[in-house]
Amino acid sequence: METRRRVWWCMTVFDVGAELTFGRPVLWPAGGFDVALPLNVHDWQLTASSAKNPDESQENTLYSALRVYATLYLAIVPIYARMTSKPYPLAEELIALICRDSLETPTLALFWKYWNFKILMYLPFVARDMLHASRSNESQSGHSTPSQDRWLQEAKSTIMSTKDFWEQQERTRLGAWYAL
Structure with missing residues (x-):
């Protein structure tokens, strides 16, 4: 049963991850399924003769x-x-819904997806502000809106994190895929 659960979550993580990375609509159901999270246990702790699940590991x-x-x-x-959906939520509503957790180096890709998600959140507001400025013939030089500032900050966070990762970490194919 645990193997099935892990396969389901692997497929889900790859599918949703790609949709969020490329800004595509998520087709994954937001509810209506009852697949538990995979257990944080080593493979050797699960055997065909296991009568019950082992206690979850406190280590990675x-x-x-x-x-x-x-x-x-x-x-x-x-x-x-x-x-x-419509109407698009207010920026304040979206900010309140997201909290940031600190993650270890092996999960930096999670931060990058997080920042990419926030960049996607602010994009409609940045586009609206730029369209408004162009229609009213306002000069964009030296002037930015709060949503543009937040958008640029999230982009800068992503770029700086990837730069630091690339300079300081051992380079692997998987790490390169997420960093690029």
């Missing part, structure tokens, strides 16, 4: 990151669904 396992991604997606998919 092969499935720790999967569990973190799944938890993030459970939190943000309903928010993203709200963003793709």
Whole structure:
């Protein structure tokens, strides 16, 4: 049963991750399923003869990151669904719905997805502000709106984090994929 659960969450994490990364609508259901999160246990702790699930590990396992991604997606998919409905939520409402957790180096990709998600949140406000400025012939030089400032800050956070990761961490194919 745990293997099935892990496969389901792996497929879900890849699907939702790609949709959020590329700004596509999420087709994953925000509810209506009863698949528990994968257990944070080592493979060797589960056997065919296991009568019950082992206690979850307090250390990182092969499935720790999967569990973190799944938890993030459970939190943000309903928010993203709200963003793709009408009326678009206010910036203050979106900010209040998202909280930032500190994550270890192996889950930096989660931060990058988080910042990318916030960039997507502010994009309609930035586009609106720029369209308003162009229609009213206002000069954009040296003047920015609060939503543009937040949008640029999130982009800067992503760029600086990726730069630091690339300069300081061992380079792997998976790390390169997420960093790029």
